[in-house]
Amino acid sequence: MTSYIGTATSRIDGRDKVTGTARYAAEFGAPDLAYASLVTSPIARGRLKRLDVTAALKVQGVITVLSHQNRPSMADNDKAYKDQVAPRNGSPFRPLYDDGIKFSGQPVAVVLAEDLETASYAASLVHVAYDEEPHVTDITRQRYNGMALKAPAKPRGDATKAFSESDARHEADYFVPIEHHNPMELYASTAIWNDGRITVYDKTQGVQNVHGYLCGVFECDPGDIRVMSPYVGGAFGSGLRPPFQVALAVLAARAISRSVRLVLTRQQMYAIGYRPAMIQRIQLGAKADGSLNAISHDAVTSTSEYEDFHRNETTWSSLLYRSETAKYDHKLVRLDLPTGCDMRAPSAATGVYALEAAMDELAEALKMDPIELRLKCYSDRDQSNGLPFSSKNLRECYRQGAETFGWSRRNPAPRSMREGHEFIGWGMATGVWEALQMPIAVRIALTSNGHAEVSCATADIGTGTYTIMAQVAADMLGLPLEAISIKLGDSTLPQAPVEGGSWMAASVSNGIVTTSQAIRDDLLKLAQRLPGSPLKGRSGDEVVLANGAIALKTDGRDATAIADVMRSAGIDRIEREERTTFAKDDAHAHNTHSAIFAEVRVDEDIGVIRVTRVVSAVAAGRILNLKTARSQIMGGVVWGMGMALHEETLIDHRFGRMMNANIAEYHVPVNADVHDVDVIFVDEQDEFVNPMGIKGLGEIGIVGVPAAIANAVYHATGVRVRDLPITLDKLTRKA
Amino acid sequence: MADSNTPVAKASPRSSPMQQISVALTVNGVRRELEIAPWTTLLDALRERLGLTGTKKGCDHGQCGACTVLLDGRPINSCLALAVMQDGSDVTTVEGLARDGTLHPVQQAFIDHDAFQCGYCTPGQICSAVGLISDGRARTRAEIREAMSGNICRCGAYPNIIAAIEEAMKAT
Numbered sequence: 001m002t003s004y005i006g007t008a009t010s011r012i013d014g015r016d017k018v019t020g021t022a023r024y025a026a027e028f029g030a031p032d033l034a035y036a037s038l039v040t041s042p043i044a045r046g047r048l049k050r051l052d053v054t055a056a057l058k059v060q061g062v063i064t065v066l067s068h069q070n071r072p073s074m075a076d077n078d079k080a081y082k083d084q085v086a087p088r089n090g091s092p093f094r095p096l097y098d099d100g101i102k103f104s105g106q107p108v109a110v111v112l113a114e115d116l117e118t119a120s121y122a123a124s125l126v127h128v129a130y131d132e133e134p135h136v137t138d139i140t141r142q143r144y145n146g147m148a149l150k151a152p153a154k155p156r157g158d159a160t161k162a163f164s165e166s167d168a169r170h171e172a173d174y175f176v177p178i179e180h181h182n183p184m185e186l187y188a189s190t191a192i193w194n195d196g197r198i199t200v201y202d203k204t205q206g207v208q209n210v211h212g213y214l215c216g217v218f219e220c221d222p223g224d225i226r227v228m229s230p231y232v233g234g235a236f237g238s239g240l241r242p243p244f245q246v247a248l249a250v251l252a253a254r255a256i257s258r259s260v261r262l263v264l265t266r267q268q269m270y271a272i273g274y275r276p277a278m279i280q281r282i283q284l285g286a287k288a289d290g291s292l293n294a295i296s297h298d299a300v301t302s303t304s305e306y307e308d309f310h311r312n313e314t315t316w317s318s319l320l321y322r323s324e325t326a327k328y329d330h331k332l333v334r335l336d337l338p339t340g341c342d343m344r345a346p347s348a349a350t351g352v353y354a355l356e357a358a359m360d361e362l363a364e365a366l367k368m369d370p371i372e373l374r375l376k377c378y379s380d381r382d383q384s385n386g387l388p389f390s391s392k393n394l395r396e397c398y399r400q401g402a403e404t405f406g407w408s409r410r411n412p413a414p415r416s417m418r419e420g421h422e423f424i425g426w427g428m429a430t431g432v433w434e435a436l437q438m439p440i441a442v443r444i445a446l447t448s449n450g451h452a453e454v455s456c457a458t459a460d461i462g463t464g465t466y467t468i469m470a471q472v473a474a475d476m477l478g479l480p481l482e483a484i485s486i487k488l489g490d491s492t493l494p495q496a497p498v499e500g501g502s503w504m505a506a507s508v509s510n511g512i513v514t515t516s517q518a519i520r521d522d523l524l525k526l527a528q529r530l531p532g533s534p535l536k537g538r539s540g541d542e543v544v545l546a547n548g549a550i551a552l553k554t555d556g557r558d559a560t561a562i563a564d565v566m567r568s569a570g571i572d573r574i575e576r577e578e579r580t581t582f583a584k585d586d587a588h589a590h591n592t593h594s595a596i597f598a599e600v601r602v603d604e605d606i607g608v609i610r611v612t613r614v615v616s617a618v619a620a621g622r623i624l625n626l627k628t629a630r631s632q633i634m635g636g637v638v639w640g641m642g643m644a645l646h647e648e649t650l651i652d653h654r655f656g657r658m659m660n661a662n663i664a665e666y667h668v669p670v671n672a673d674v675h676d677v678d679v680i681f682v683d684e685q686d687e688f689v690n691p692m693g694i695k696g697l698g699e700i701g702i703v704g705v706p707a708a709i710a711n712a713v714y715h716a717t718g719v720r721v722r723d724l725p726i727t728l729d730k731l732t733r734k735a
Numbered sequence: 736m737a738d739s740n741t742p743v744a745k746a747s748p749r750s751s752p753m754q755q756i757s758v759a760l761t762v763n764g765v766r767r768e769l770e771i772a773p774w775t776t777l778l779d780a781l782r783e784r785l786g787l788t789g790t791k792k793g794c795d796h797g798q799c800g801a802c803t804v805l806l807d808g809r810p811i812n813s814c815l816a817l818a819v820m821q822d823g824s825d826v827t828t829v830e831g832l833a834r835d836g837t838l839h840p841v842q843q844a845f846i847d848h849d850a851f852q853c854g855y856c857t858p859g860q861i862c863s864a865v866g867l868i869s870d871g872r873a874r875t876r877a878e879i880r881e882a883m884s885g886n887i888c889r890c891g892a893y894p895n896i897i898a899a900i901e902e903a904m905k906a907t
Contacts, residue, residue, distance in 0.1 A: 014846035017854030018838065018861060020789015020829035027788035060752040116783060117774050118751055184793045184801055184855040184889050233791070233855025234889050266794045462853030462890050631849045631892060638891025663887060664798040670884040672877075674893040 004471035004481055008627035012481070013231075013466045022231045026188035026263045028201040033190075034063055036252050036262035037119035038245075039109035039126045040271065041101045044135035044336040044656025045305075048099040048108055048128060055125040056111055061118040063256055065126060066110040068098050072254045073219075074247075080216035084209045085240045085342070085498060090307030093338065094217075095244040096251065101130065102306055103338045104657040105271030110248050112256060135336035137656040139277045139302045146300050146331025149310060153318035153384040157325030159283075163294035166285025170362040174282065174354035175723035178649040179275040181343055182663055185233020187272060188263040189249035198253055199226045202246045205239035206498030208457050211491035213242040214250055225250070229489040232461040236639075237342035239461065240500050243272045270661035273341030274649060276302045280313060280354040284362045290376040292323035297355065299330045304339040308332060311347035317355045318384040319589065320432055321377035336656050342500065344639055345699035348433050349706065353643070356429035356707030357722065360714065369412065370428055370711070371398050371595075382589035390588035390688035393619035394430065397595035400680050401428075401617035405597035414718035422601040425716025431594035431704030435621065435686075435695035436503040441494035442511040443577035444473065446519055448566040450548055452477050454515075455487035458496040458508050463698055464628030465504060471625060472509045476516035478545035478562075494577050502592070502696030505624060510690050511580040516545070518576040523550050526569040527560050534558035582690055590689050592620040592700040596640075596708040602716045607728035611641050611673070611709055617680040621695035626681070629697055633679045636701015642669045643702070644709035645725050667725075758822045762787065763831025773819045778802045780818035781828060789829040789858045793887070800886030803859035803866075804828050810866030812885075829858035832865065840906045841865050844899035852890035860886045864900045868907055876901070 016022035041048070053065040074097060075081065081092035095107055109126050113119035136142060163169060183203075190201040204210045207227040214225050232239060249262040264272075278301040285294035299313040314328040343349070363373040378395065381388050402408070410426045411417055417424040445453045454473045460466045470484040477484075487493060497507065521540040527550050528536050535543060535550065535558065544553040551559035566572060599613035614637050623629045646667035650659045660666045686693040706724060713731070714720050721730045753772035760767050762785060771780055778795075781787040781804070790813060793801030797815040804813045805827040832839040841864045844850070851857040863886050867873050873882040879900055880893075888896065 010846050011849065013854070014851075015838070017851055017857050018829070018842040018845050019833055020787070020858045022854050023788060024791075024855065026792075027782070115751055115772075116779060117753070117772060121752070121774075182889055184791070184799065184853065184887065186792060186794075232853060234853040236889075263792070266796070266798075462851075464852070627849045628852075631852055631890075631895060634894060635852060635891035638893065662796060662798060663794050664796070668887060668889060669891065669893070670887060671893045671896065672880045672884040674880075674891070677894050 004474050005624055007625065009467060009471055009481065009625050010627065011464060011467045012470050013460070024185050024231050024233050025190060025201045025203040025229065026261060028190045028192065029261065030192050030259040032193065033259045033261055034112050034114065034256060035116045035119040036249065036260050037111045037123040038107045038268060039111065039123050039128065040268060041104060041106040041108050041130065042657065043101055043130045043132045044104045044137060046101045046130050046132040048101060049131050050129040051109060052127040056122040059118060059122045059125065061114040062122045063112040063114065066096065066252060066255055067108060068096050071096050071251055074251070075217050075219050083213040083241050084206065087307045087309045092307060093244065095247050102304065103271060103336060104655065105268065107244055107248060110252055112252055112260065135656040137335050137337055137651050138653045139279065139300065139333060139335065142333035142335065143279055143300050146333040149330040149332055153315065153328055155327040159294045159296050159325040159327040162325040163283050163285040163296065166293055167288040168286045168362060168365040170358055170365055171283045172358060172361065172722055174280045174357060176278050176350045176353065177724060178277045179343060179643065179647045180270055180649050180666060181236040181238035182666065182668060183234030183236060183238060186263050186266060187243050187245050187269050189246040190261040191249040191253035191259060193253045193257060193259045197224050198250055199228060200246060200250060201228050203232055203239055204229050204242065205232065205235045205459050205461055205500055207459065207489055207491040208496065209498050210242045210246055214247065217247055218250060218254065227491040229459060232459055235461040236344045237346065237500060238273050240342055240498050241273065266663055267661040270649065270658045271338050273338065275343035276340035278313065278350055282354050282358040284358050286362060286366060290366050290368050290373045292321055292377045293325060295321070295323045295326040297328050299351065300333060302333050302335045302340065304337055305334050307339040309339045309341065313347045313351035316348055316351045316432055319382045320430065322379045322383060323377065345433060345703045348699065348703045349643060352432060352703050353706040356704055357710050360427065360711040361720070371402060371407065374398065374430060385589065387587065387589040390585065390590050391621065391684050391686035392591065392593060393682050393684040394593035394595065396682040397593060397617035397619050400682055401595040401597050401615050404678060404680060405615040407597060414715055421604045423604060423716040425600045425602065425712040425714065427708045427711025427715055428595065428597045429704040429707035429711060431596060431700055433502060433592045433700040433703055435590040435592055435689050436501050437506040437510065437582045437690050438497035438503050439579065439581045440496050440507045440511040441577060441579040442508065442515040443494045443575065444515045444519055445573060445575040446477065448563050448572040450479060450563065451483050452479055453485050453487060454512060455493045456496050456508055456511065457491055457493040458488045458504055459499040460488060461499055463499070463504065463632060464625060465499065465508065467628055468505055468624045469508055469512060472512045473516065476513055476545065477519065478547055478549065502698040502700065505696050506690050506692065506694040509624065509692050509694055513692065514580040515576050515578040518578050519574055520545055522574050522576065523562060523565055527565045530560065530565070530568055585688050588688050592618070592695045594618045594700050594704055596704045598708040598712045600709060600712040600716050602713065607731045609645055609713060609726065609728065612675045615678045615680065616701065617682055618700055619682045619684040620697055620700055621684050621686045621689060622693040623681050624694065629681065630679045632697040633701040634677050637677050637705050638669050638674055639702040640705020641673060641709060643724060644706040648725050756819050758819050760821060761825045763827060769818065771818050773817060775818050776814050777816040777818045777821055778813040781813065787828050787830055791855055791858055793856065800863060801856050801859040803862040803886065805862055805866055808869060810863045829861055832861065839865065841899070841903040844903040848895045848899040848902065850892050850895040850899040852892055856886060856888045860888065860896055864903065868904055
């Protein structure tokens with residue numbers, strides 16, 4: 001019997017993706033399709049005073065121009081606009097609702113035309129006058145005006161006193177700028193009109209979240225709207241909440257009773273969501289032997305004027321290392337920007353950057369090896385609540401990562417390693433993320449021809465969900481991979497949470513196991529009816545589906561072909577839909593961990609930084625697919641490189657407007673930036689986290705990478721740059 | 736995976752304030768005649784008029800490479816080319832690379848090396864790689880990385896893309 005779980009299986013959707021047949025949100029259509037183009041606000045705060053659409057309406061091919069003045073009705077209460085992922089506090093943005101302007105880039109009008117070029121041309125002819133109000137978009141100006149958030153973890157002891165009495169102390173501010181997800185696919189929604197009912201092809205991480213949102217906003221029956229998303233061209237958190245274009249596409253379709261496609265421009269995408277800028281202050285105090293006696297982590301993050309979005313940056317320093325005392329503080333400041341949103345490893349990518357860069361500085365103050373310091377403070381328990389981890393093989397990550405990287409050959413002195421005109425720097429850091437799972441429902445239809453269709457309203461945003469679902473189903477049903485077909489990305493399928501937080505692999509895999517067991521039990525009952533069945537008196541736990549047959553688990557004896565069982569029963573199909581929930585395990589903390597090692601080379605004369613080697617050793621429970629898992633971590637490492645060296649959304653605070661809202665001036669890593677990336681999965685069996693022992697991989701890959709690179713840059717040059725990204729001007733200015 | 740039978744593009748030319756111009760292109764070996772406005776890019780002509788959505792729009796400004804197609808065998812950004820300027824040209828898109836159901840060696844290598852995740856940049860990466868291999872100038876890994884740097888992959892599959900191209904180079 002072939003087992004697919006744990007193997008390096010190629011993506012089952014690979015052929016669709018390399019031949020161009022995989023279709024994304026903007027690639028569905030209808031004969032009555034109209035094209036939409038947005039007019040957006042150039043001011044950050046105020047009111048729309050006057051809207052002149054005369055010139056736009058005169059253009060041949062323009063159907064209409066929608067604004068708050070003539071739009072169809074939309075719900076008038078906040079609850080209707082709150083999607084599953086919306087912040088608890090605040091009033092979600094309502095696109096085209098009224099004349100209020102809350103951020104630069106806010107849509108104020110939608111031009112509908114018979115073709116794309118006409119729509120965008122006519123949008124340029126819409127004249128808008130505004131009453132401008134003063135705005136604030138600079139977090140550094142508001143640093144001391146934040147509102148206090150409830151602290152994520154209780155303080156321990158007197159951290160201020162302990163810090164002042166420490167043998168070695170380190171204290172510094174770390175800055176992370178606004179970053180944008182910039183998935184390659186433009187945000188797009190195609191609303192197909194069908195006699196009042198609408199099917200929306202949307203770029204989203206959660207079709208059912210979008211479905212619920214649209215039903216709320218347009219006050220319609222669940223059956224009137226269907227949301228589809230078979231392929232998603234990257235999302236990274238930006239597709240968790242329904243973006244304004246999906247509401248506007250549906251609004252427009254309802255206005256003209258036609259199908260409508262709205263694709264945002266890359267520039268317009270910058271008004272959707274982003275990782276908020278943040279200032280973090282870290283204090284670390286240690287005894288001479290390296291044991292920590294004080295951790296203090298203060299974070300200032302930003303949100304919009306209308307919603308309270310935040311994650312807990314300080315969580316990670318509260319759980320990771322043993323320390324006698326600790327204290328945390330988190331303040332949230334309001335800015336005249338759109339609400340930020342989750343972006344790959346929200347709070348950890350940023351919080352762990354500050355903590356792990358600070359740990360490197362403390363190691364230097366102690367004249368200790370950075371790994372030795374981390375092992376000295378290593379904890380088998382979550383320090384915030386004292387719970388043991390369900391599994392934690394971080395020690396092995398340090399060991400295998402260091403060995404593969406060659407860490408023992410590192411000369412600890414900064415500027416000590418060089419080759420030709422380049423300084424070489426080696427840095428390391430720890431990564432940590434949560435292992436989560438969510439309730440989910442899975443339907444499986446097994447037919448007597450040996451085929452199974454597995455369906456669930458989840459998403460595959462490039463993570464490999466299609467493939468791991470097929471692998472798990474094939475193993476559980478005892479069928480070859482080719483006999484499994486997967487349906488996802490359709491709001492009418494069985495319930496699924498949004499795909500985020502690294503919880504989907506664990507959730508959907510365990511969900512498939514539950515439903516497969518129901519199918520197995522049905523088959524067992526049928527098999528037991530066969531005359532002389534050797535399975536009589538056996539329970540579901542004692543049998544297994546393998547090689548197209550049902551057999552005893554112990555030795556595979558007495559196998560009966562599934563096709564025969566079904567034929568004898570006079571059926572050609574067994575269909576089951578089961579919901580899976582996860583027992584709360586209050587006895588453990590559940591986390592993934594990693595150790596990252598980075599090599600940089602820095603040009604002595606001009607300061608150009610290149611990341612030439614990264615080793616990421618990951619402990620994340622059971623790995624379902626070695627090929628896609630490695631790609632997930634590799635992608636996370638590339639994201640960490642971008643965060644460390646390239647990515648920054650710049651705002652012209654005079655106008656409250658993002659200045660580099662495109663993918664040339666917002667720098668992301670390109671092929672030439674990425675050299676050798678080595679991914680190691682250390683063995684980690686977890687019997688508590690969920691029945692299959694899966695922990696998820698989407699986030700852990702990025703966490704720690706920015707710090708490992710920043711630490712390597714310091715080791716290479718002797719210059720500490722604590723405000724990301726580390727660009728060569730900052731290096732040479734400080735040198 | 737997608738299971739919609741809805742047509743992708745409208746077949747008839749639409750009302751437009753711009754004068755329509757006749758253009759003939761050979762796309763994936765098939766001669767296509769279009770009445771098209773001069774402001775329509777080759778990318779939008781492929782996607783919106785010919786229903787060839789394999790070629791992707793990621794920025795519309797020549798910054799990301801997702802729209803790369805082969806124009807007379809040479810990779811170009813189709814978002815920076817006006818369709819009317821390509822009259823008489825031979826265009827190959829990602830849909831035209833496989834032969835009789837057999838994938839082009841670059842396509843197969845991309846699957847084998849997991850050289851993509853979300854798949855959105857993939858058609859552009861593959862067209863660039865096919866152009867790069869037939870051009871023959873990039874030989875070393877560093878040269879391939881440099882030559883492929885006009886195609887952004889936000890999922891970060893770069894090392895796998897290089898591995899796939901190296902394998903396909905050996906095979907061709």
